[in-house]
Amino acid sequence: MKPLQISSWSKITNHGMWHNGELLISFSESENAHERLKSAYTKLGFAYPKFFKMDGLCKLALLGSETLLTPELKSKYADDEIAILLSNSHSSLQSDSEHYQKFSNGTASPAIFVYTLPNIAIGEICIRHKLLGESNFYIFESFAPEALLEQAQLLINTTATRACLTGWVEFYKDTFEAVFFLLENQDDEPASTKLMHTIKDTTN
Amino acid sequence: MKVFLGASGAVNPLGNTLPEIFSEMQTGKTGIKRSENAFGLGSDEYLGVIDEKLLPQNGEDKIYRMLESTLLQTVVQLSKPETLSSKSTRLIVCSTKGNIDQLEQGNSEGTHLHLLGKYIKQKFDFSTEPLVISAACISGLLGIINGARMIQQGLADHVVVAGVDLVTKFTLSGFVSFYATASGVSQPYDDKRDGINLGEASASVVLSNDKSIFNTANATYLGGATANDANHISGPSRTGEGLYRSIIHAINDASSDANSIDYISAHGTATSFNDEMESIAFSRAGLSTVPLNSFKGYFGHTLGAAGLIETLIGIESLRQNILLKSYGFDTPGTSENINVLSQNLDGNYKRMLKTASGFGGSNAAAIFQKA
Numbered sequence: 001m002k003p004l005q006i007s008s009w010s011k012i013t014n015h016g017m018w019h020n021g022e023l024l025i026s027f028s029e030s031e032n033a034h035e036r037l038k039s040a041y042t043k044l045g046f047a048y049p050k051f052f053k054m055d056g057l058c059k060l061a062l063l064g065s066e067t068l069l070t071p072e073l074k075s076k077y078a079d080d081e082i083a084i085l086l087s088n089s090h091s092s093l094q095s096d097s098e099h100y101q102k103f104s105n106g107t108a109s110p111a112i113f114v115y116t117l118p119n120i121a122i123g124e125i126c127i128r129h130k131l132l133g134e135s136n137f138y139i140f141e142s143f144a145p146e147a148l149l150e151q152a153q154l155l156i157n158t159t160a161t162r163a164c165l166t167g168w169v170e171f172y173k174d175t176f177e178a179v180f181f182l183l184e185n186q187d188d189e190p191a192s193t194k195l196m197h198t199i200k201d202t203t204n
Numbered sequence: 205m206k207v208f209l210g211a212s213g214a215v216n217p218l219g220n221t222l223p224e225i226f227s228e229m230q231t232g233k234t235g236i237k238r239s240e241n242a243f244g245l246g247s248d249e250y251l252g253v254i255d256e257k258l259l260p261q262n263g264e265d266k267i268y269r270m271l272e273s274t275l276l277q278t279v280v281q282l283s284k285p286e287t288l289s290s291k292s293t294r295l296i297v298c299s300t301k302g303n304i305d306q307l308e309q310g311n312s313e314g315t316h317l318h319l320l321g322k323y324i325k326q327k328f329d330f331s332t333e334p335l336v337i338s339a340a341c342i343s344g345l346l347g348i349i350n351g352a353r354m355i356q357q358g359l360a361d362h363v364v365v366a367g368v369d370l371v372t373k374f375t376l377s378g379f380v381s382f383y384a385t386a387s388g389v390s391q392p393y394d395d396k397r398d399g400i401n402l403g404e405a406s407a408s409v410v411l412s413n414d415k416s417i418f419n420t421a422n423a424t425y426l427g428g429a430t431a432n433d434a435n436h437i438s439g440p441s442r443t444g445e446g447l448y449r450s451i452i453h454a455i456n457d458a459s460s461d462a463n464s465i466d467y468i469s470a471h472g473t474a475t476s477f478n479d480e481m482e483s484i485a486f487s488r489a490g491l492s493t494v495p496l497n498s499f500k501g502y503f504g505h506t507l508g509a510a511g512l513i514e515t516l517i518g519i520e521s522l523r524q525n526i527l528l529k530s531y532g533f534d535t536p537g538t539s540e541n542i543n544v545l546s547q548n549l550d551g552n553y554k555r556m557l558k559t560a561s562g563f564g565g566s567n568a569a570a571i572f573q574k575a
Contacts, residue, residue, distance in 0.1 A: 080431060091338055096307060097312065103377035104308075108378055109381055110378070113382070114378075114438045116374075116378065117300060117340045117563055117564060119340050119562075119564040120340075120564045122339075122432070122564055123437045123565040131432065132445065132449060134429070135566070136430075137337065138338075139318050140318060140336070141322075144333075147333075154354060159429065160453065
């Protein structure tokens, strides 16, 4: 079994958005979190009105996966051969806090409550890209690439999975970070936790 | 490689051991009770809440005492309790919302789901880092599937899977806002079904490649799969596509076939759309005649714990050769014919299909055989 390689990666932080190391957009200091994500949406040429109904976590997950789940990639694999393994530390705490404010005032809203689960971000990616494969959402105290690589390899070895979108997606209190990796079996440098840490932690 | 399941623990509104819970269910008892003006939300709701007297009293928050209760049951059923501390033992914890009540205490840090793993690791002396899964209402079943695959691939010799969720104002207010709660005890698959009952539970089980660690191994895991509907984040697919695919993949993974399945422990939330979707998926998978039940009318929808505790009760059913009636079911209420149990049924049952579906379009299926 060949080890998995990072065939592409993306990253969005409060500063900007990158794809395979190339800066796609720098965010203006004057924009709030949702304005920054809207700037990224515009830059990527998205036309997906549902985006604006989503919470920050889902918007971020959609943006982070958009440059990786290309039409070329999707044509290489069947709809259940691309798995999605995401992770973070705060789960859906931003939407949880908003739902808490709502129900405390007696005005709970389904439109907010539905985002109080972290795996909704996976559901939104699956809907956008018509992916019906394996998925999982893990909660770690901090970024844990060794666990993600282990679990991605496990899916490749035991299921129909042939490629895996994995990474970290965190949105809480106006601070956000998404670092996504597309893992495939390719003749390239094997994915390593060192490389994943470097991509996440290097200030571009 | 064979994956054995044993040392099962559980606590829910019906009791604090699996045999006790099963025996209450066998006599047709439900743990769902009416709660007037539940959590001050203004409506009467039917809920499955665990009585404090069923739990250890150690000053911890309820969710931790639920975890302690179930894991203590698990430990005493291990012939080698030191298994938990082994470097080849992993821990998987499954929950949707964990200790979300902490938001009302102004302690948002206290809601962090990784704290559940940390608590179990310290209390029961695990030496490896826990994996915490939060994947809506398939979490508990996904935990078993994930753990079994880790053993199959040699990443671990043993995996302890624990699941827990509470009935909270947080969750109830959300389901009430969806108009998704039942007007009485819920009636999965019935023509008169009108919504869910929320329930709380914790459960735990040990998966292992070595059955000698158990006093008694209860079952083997044969295969499993998950699939996403890619259709809607809060409504099930009209064609049951994700559930159908997860069942087909699970059957293939188990090198099994639809004819060999004796019993289905289904999800059956008693919402109109979910149960309808399941009937379509089961029918498409050629499982229309297999006896099927949902346990939601006995103790409610226990969210992230549901797939785990329901698997363990289903295995107990195989072991005792009694399939339980699907509580609240009387008149078929789905467009596709399925064989919902309206009475307890004695027989000889070996192989079970367990399914779960949830928000985010998630679906999971796994196949178990009694040991």
